[in-house]
Amino acid sequence: MRTGRRDKSAVEIGRELLRLNRNDLNELGKRTVRELMKIKGIGLAKAVTIAASLELGRRRQSAAALKKPVVKDSRTAAAYLGPLLEDYNYEVFVVLYLNQAGRIKQEDIEILSQGGISSTVVDPRIIFKNALELGASSLIVCHNHPSGSLQPSQADKNLTTKLHNGAKLLDIKLLDHIIVGGKTYFSFADSGLLQT
Structure with missing residues (x-):
């Protein structure tokens, strides 16, 4: 997240993002870039970064489970x-x-x-x-x-x-x-x- 917004820190935005996805990373992983951008404080760059991070996690999980x-x-x-x-x-x-x-x-x-x-x-x-x-x-x-x-x-x-x-x-x-x-x-x- 790196930065927040005036009324919320990056950590608070991250918590809000998780809360909106029932604190479930699998649910968060299903969100599109456009859906992520609906959260105040998450623009295109942050949304793409989040989506890319989740994709890397998915690939790592799959590769680690069975290479x-x-x-x-x-x-x-x-x-x-x-x-x-x-x-x-x-x-x-x-x-x-x-x-x-x-x-x-x-x-x-x-x-x-x-x-x-x-x-x-x-x-x-x-x-x-x-x-x-x-x-x-x-x-x-x-x-x-x-x-x-x-x-x-x-x-x-x-x-x-x-x-x-x-x-x-x-x-x-x-x-x-x-x-x-x-x-x-x-x-x-x-x-x-x-x-x-």
């Missing part, structure tokens, strides 16, 4: 991806490209698609192009449901079927489609909804 883990199951994948996706207020879609041993091949997890509050559009051709370029043996796809509901939509099911069929043609295994919402997740594989 390029061997993905053995849905729990491992969700533990790795959950911290990266939990604060988005709109749907985002990511893919883990794995080698034969289940180790993540890509250097950074990239958001492949982002959309609105209730959906995002995913192009399977991009997923398979990346898989071939990385020499992936298998993949796990994952997206978030900002509402916290873990129930897969019909569009989620259709996409999973399309990805499963495309992967089969390329001799790549689609291991799972995971939906994260809050601190929990839904696994197509664990629920028997992934064709084998």
